[in-house]
Amino acid sequence: xxxxxxxxxxxxxxxxxxxxxxxxxxxxxxxxxxxxxxxxxxxxxxxxxxxxxxxxxxxxxxxxxxxxxxxxxxxxxxxxxxxxxxxxxxxxxxxxxxxxxxxxxxxxxxxxxxxxxxxxxxxxxxxxxxxxxxxxxxxxxxxxxxxxxxxxxxxxxxxxxxxxxxxxxxxxxxxxxxxxxxxxxxxxxxxxxxxxxxxxxxxxxxxxxxxxxxxxxxxxxxxxxxxxxxxxxxxxxxxxxxxxxxxxxxxxxxxxxxxxxxxxxxxxxxxxxxxxxxxxxxxxxxxxxxxxxxxxxxxxxxxxxxxxxxxxxxxxxxxxxxxxxxxxxxxxxxxxxxxxxxxxxxxxxxxxxxxxxxxxxxx
Amino acid sequence: xxxxxxxxxxxxxxxxxxxxxxxxxxxxxxxxxxxxxxxxxxxxxxxxxxxxxxxxxxxxxxxxxxxxxxxxxxxxxxxxxxxxxxxxxxxxxxxxxxxxxxxxxxxxxxxxxxxxxxxxxxxxxxxxxxxxxxxxxxxxxxxxxxxxxxxxxxxxxxxxxxxxxxxxxxxxxxxxxxxxxxxxxxxxxxxxxxxxxxxxxxxxxxxxxxxxxxxxxxxxxxxxxxxxxxxxxxxxxxxxxxxxxxxxxxxxxxxxxxxxxxxxxxxxxxxxxxxxxxxxxxxxxxxxxxxxxxxxxxxxxxxxxxxxxxxxxxxxxxxxxxxxxxxxxxxxxxxxxxxxxxxxxxxxxxxxxxxxxxxxxxx
Numbered sequence: 251x252x253x254x255x256x257x258x259x260x261x262x263x264x265x266x267x268x269x270x271x272x273x274x275x276x277x278x279x280x281x282x283x284x285x286x287x288x289x290x291x292x293x294x295x296x297x298x299x300x301x302x303x304x305x306x307x308x309x310x311x312x313x314x315x316x317x318x319x320x321x322x323x324x325x326x327x328x329x330x331x332x333x334x335x336x337x338x339x340x341x342x343x344x345x346x347x348x349x350x351x352x353x354x355x356x357x358x359x360x361x362x363x364x365x366x367x368x369x370x371x372x373x374x375x376x377x378x379x380x381x382x383x384x385x386x387x388x389x390x391x392x393x394x395x396x397x398x399x400x401x402x403x404x405x406x407x408x409x410x411x412x413x414x415x416x417x418x419x420x421x422x423x424x425x426x427x428x429x430x431x432x433x434x435x436x437x438x439x440x441x442x443x444x445x446x447x448x449x450x451x452x453x454x455x456x457x458x459x460x461x462x463x464x465x466x467x468x469x470x471x472x473x474x475x476x477x478x479x480x481x482x483x484x485x486x487x488x489x490x491x492x493x494x495x496x497x498x499x500x501x502x503x504x505x506x507x508x509x510x511x512x513x514x515x516x517x518x519x520x521x522x523x524x525x526x527x528x529x530x531x532x533x534x535x536x537x538x539x540x541x542x543x544x545x546x547x548x549x550x551x552x553x554x555x556x557x558x559x560x561x562x563x564x565x566x567x568x569x570x571x572x573x574x575x576x577x578x579x580x581x582x583x584x585x586x587x588x589x590x591x592x593x594x595x596x597x598x599x600x601x602x603x604x605x606x607x608x609x610x611x612x613x
Numbered sequence: 614x615x616x617x618x619x620x621x622x623x624x625x626x627x628x629x630x631x632x633x634x635x636x637x638x639x640x641x642x643x644x645x646x647x648x649x650x651x652x653x654x655x656x657x658x659x660x661x662x663x664x665x666x667x668x669x670x671x672x673x674x675x676x677x678x679x680x681x682x683x684x685x686x687x688x689x690x691x692x693x694x695x696x697x698x699x700x701x702x703x704x705x706x707x708x709x710x711x712x713x714x715x716x717x718x719x720x721x722x723x724x725x726x727x728x729x730x731x732x733x734x735x736x737x738x739x740x741x742x743x744x745x746x747x748x749x750x751x752x753x754x755x756x757x758x759x760x761x762x763x764x765x766x767x768x769x770x771x772x773x774x775x776x777x778x779x780x781x782x783x784x785x786x787x788x789x790x791x792x793x794x795x796x797x798x799x800x801x802x803x804x805x806x807x808x809x810x811x812x813x814x815x816x817x818x819x820x821x822x823x824x825x826x827x828x829x830x831x832x833x834x835x836x837x838x839x840x841x842x843x844x845x846x847x848x849x850x851x852x853x854x855x856x857x858x859x860x861x862x863x864x865x866x867x868x869x870x871x872x873x874x875x876x877x878x879x880x881x882x883x884x885x886x887x888x889x890x891x892x893x894x895x896x897x898x899x900x901x902x903x904x905x906x907x908x909x910x911x912x913x914x915x916x917x918x919x920x921x922x923x924x925x926x927x928x929x930x931x932x933x934x935x936x937x938x939x940x941x942x943x944x945x946x947x948x949x950x951x952x953x954x955x956x957x958x959x960x961x962x963x964x965x966x967x968x969x970x971x972x973x974x975x976x
Contacts, residue, residue, distance in 0.1 A: 360869065365867045368890040368915045421855040505730045510908075518908050527731040528723065542905045545873075545881050548920030549896040552731045555918045557911030 268612075269323040269384025270592040276311050278593050279321070282459070285386060286335070293342050293391045294334035295349060299408025299586070300382030301327030302599050302608040303415055304442070304536065306515055309377070311600050312538070317339040317378050323410065325382030326351040326375045326612070327388075329397065329411035339391035346397040346407050348570065349375060351415040352560035353393050366562045367422075375454045381604045382411070383592050385612045393563025395570055402574060408611045409580045412446075413570055416607055420447035421569040422561035423509055423532035424454065431455030433503035434496045438521040439512025440464075440479075442607040443534055445579060447511050450569075455575040456507070457499040461494055461520065466605055474579055481518060492524055505529040505553065515539040525553050533557040582606075588613050625937035631975075632686040632747025633955040639674050641956050642684070648697070648749060656705050656754045657697035658712060659677065662771025662949070663745030664690030664906045665962050665971040666778055667805070667876055667899065672740070674963050675901070680741050685810060688745030688973070689714040689738045691752075692760065702754035709760040709770050712745070714739060714778040715923035716756050717739070727924045728783075745774070746955050748975045758933055765937060771974045772943045775809075776933055778923065779970055780941060783810035783967065784932040785924035786872055786895035787817065794818030796866035801884040802875025803827070803842075805970040806897055808946045810874050811838045813932075816940040820862040821909040822855055824883060831915025831969055837942055855887055868892040878902040888916050896920040909928075951976050 268282045285294055297473040306324045308314035317321050328349040332342040353373040354366035361369050375381040375389055397410055412470070420443050428585040429435055435451035440462040450477025452458045459478045460471035468479040478495045485491055496506060505528025513535025521531055522543050529551055548555060572578045585606040587595045595608050626685055631645045637700060638713025648657055669687045673678035691712040695705040716736040723724035724732050727773050738744040738752055760773055782959040783806050792798055798814035800807040803825040815821045815838025822841045823834035841858045848854055859869060868891025873884040884894055885906050924932070935941045948969040950958045958971050 359865045360867050363867050365891055365915070368867065370890065427838055477823065497898065502722045504723050504726050504731065513909075522908070527733065528728055533908055536909045536912050538907065540907045541910070542903045542906045544903045545885070545896055545918070546876075546899045546901065546920070547904070548918055549922065551900055551920065551923040552728070553920055555908070555911055557909070557914065559915040561910065 257298050265386070267384050267386035269380060271321040271323050272310055273321045275313055275329060281321070285388065288334060288336040288388065290336040290338040291391050292336045292388055293330060293332045293339050293394070295330040295347065295389060296388050297328060297382050297385060297387055297612055298346070299406070299411040299609040299611045300325040301412040301414070301416060301584070302595060302610065303327055303342040306376065306596065307600050308536070314538070317374070322376070323380035323384050324376040325384070326377060327411045327414045327416065328375060328382035328387060329407050329414070330387070331407070333386070335391065342391055342394060346399060348395040348397060348566060349387070349389050349408055349415050350393045350395065350561070350566060351418070352562040353488045354565065356392055367559045383589065383610055385589070393566075395563065395566035397526070397570065398574070402576065404581050405573070408586060408609055409584055410570070410573065411609055412580060412584055412607055413566065413573060415443050417446045417573065418561035418566055418569045419558065420509065420511060420534050421450055422558045422565055423447070423534045424450050425565065426556060426558060427507045427530045427532055428501060429456050429507050430452055432501050433457070433507050434459065434499055434501050435507045435509065436461065436473050436492055436524060436605055437471070437509045438517045439510065439514070439535055440467040440476070441512065442583075444509070444511030445471060445474070446578060447509050447580045449532065449571065451475070453572060457495070457501055459495055461488060462512070470582060474582065488520060491521055509534055511535050513537050515541050522547070525551050527551050527553075529553040531555040536609065584609050586611050614747050628749070629747035629867050630747050632743060634684040634686050635673055636684045641888070644684070648751065651697060651699040651751065653699040653701040654754055655751055656695045656700045656702050656757070657889055658691060658693040658752060659696045660691060660712065660745050660748060660750055660975055661693040661709070662769070662972045662974045663688040664777070664779060664947070665773040665958060665973065666690055669739065669959065670963050671899070673959055677901070680737070685739070686743035686747050687739040688747070689740060690774045690777045690779065691738060691745035691750060692770050692777070693750070694770070696749070698754065705754055705757060709762060711758040711760060711773055711776050711929060712750070713756045713758065713924070713926040713929060714738075714781070716753050716783050721757055730922045735784065746952065746973055748952070756929075758926065758929035760933065761937070765939065766806040768936070770949055771949060772947055772971055773933070774934070775943060775947055775970055775971055776907050776929065776936060779805050780809045780936065780943075781924035781929055781932045781937065782806060782921065783872065783874060783897050784813055785921045785928055786897045787813050788928065789919060789921060790870045790893045790895055791816055792819050792870050793866060796820070796870050797862055797864050798832070798870045798872065799824065799855055799887060800839075800872045801880045802872050802873065802877070802898055803830040803839070804875065807872070807874030808834060808837070809941060810872050810897065812941045813935065816839070816935060820858070820864055822858055824851060824876070833945060837945065851883060871895065872897055874898050876900050878904050882906070885910070888914050890914050890916070892916040894918040947972050949974050
């Protein structure tokens, strides 16, 4: 296994990447593959770290189909260093970058209309091609987010991998909601996504409520921005608790800004039940489960429910700035594991045995 | 019963209004009441016509509570002439007007934030006080929409009553959706609300699909702007039919603009099933029934579902202009009945026996 490569723009024929392939539902195999010739707009990233997302678990264990057929290396939260680049991407050589989880084509109707997240030619590593649970990954250079060489103390390039989804997806949901200092923001789910959402909303000056069923997560959310932490298992009337908090907060924003960040049916039920006049409900987490609800409440409350499929690459530098300025803390919310243990880590995430977001790091 | 009043700004003590009161669920009684002293900002409207809305049926037969306790005269789609006005509203005397179904206070946080439809001090005739199923109605002068004395041939002031909800509510939903000539607009339900929605969307240049279970409604929708009419009872695959229409339409708008205008659970299921990348779903109709759906589709499709509680009064003149310019046709979509038959008409609407929107006209 080669982990260091000469920084160059030509593809070395002897270089290989080692990664964990999903072979079939629940079945993995390690594979070592040569790095093929690069297209002019592509780069090879030497992976510093790759976050493990709920979406990977869906692909690996729940039968959610990947767009590229199996076998496929998963992983779409990637940070690393560019070690090779095609002709049009040479400026990236030696740069540290975060690879957007969703890379739009930049040229279609959707992209030109300012809706890059629904670009139909979008590229997602670990879905459209081999992803980041590997030593190297080949991606388009479009939309790469540059990372400075010097990072604040305690922060590593590997940890910044989670910016590519766990940070930017709630960031984009919050941006679209128009959250301001006059708002109350409610996060239903304070896990991988919600923990960062809480911090972003608090950094923007909103009064933040975190709701979860896990006491440790709630404690962490309280330490990093939540003014009210509610355990849904213990609080008999979440709705009343949120309402009286909103009333006492003295905020004059119109309607609650609710963020469903649990990706569970129960969380969605709670989030929808919090709708009131002028509310904005962002669906950030994903579950394939259906729920029963009175859709007309959107009409009766003059409310909006909105989903976002990731985040446009042009927003990544803004989210990264918040991390580098210490307004979003990553370290307490992640745990780093060697890539060699990827199989066990995925299994543990699948069985909800990890408390923090896992980042896989090639040794 | 007095139907003509001297146009004056003082309240005549001898003047009475005759209207149909809802006494209890499903029970009505005619009542004649004196017109009480006006507040400075109030006016008395001599009702020319009052539309019968699905919401009235909810109040009258389905146990939906009115904000003012019973007995109460229903009716919130009102057009008429101002015959008395308080001190601050004298300019309205003798003017023909449409009374907005929802009249915001104009002064609260919501109103000042440009969200008047969720004003908590809003006034709705036939809900907060006696409404338009009467010869006269007392309303605030705020937000009244002036109607010219000369109307296009075939159009009466009575017919214009339906602008106050049946026209303006889909108008506002369409406005919020950002509909353009590049869009495909789908109306699920071509009845009282959908019939006008189809016309507005077509007038704005969109390619319009109407879906209903009633052949006559679909025929009317086709005659007034729908390029494709689908009978949900006969079309085995509504989704595919809409998709292939959208493809052939050559429109480059991002995502379908879907308008749920049936106010039924089945219609909501159909509307939600049409969600695709970048779609906008407007919940315009109301039903208290719950439906089962995969809320995460909003996230997977980067889509938005939005409701609107009526329409801000400042949009009424725009909607009325479209009617006066002949871009929205009202006559084919309404049927006029004498106020004296209000009880029977409400009963008929309740049992879905009328094909068009009923307008009650004092004789």
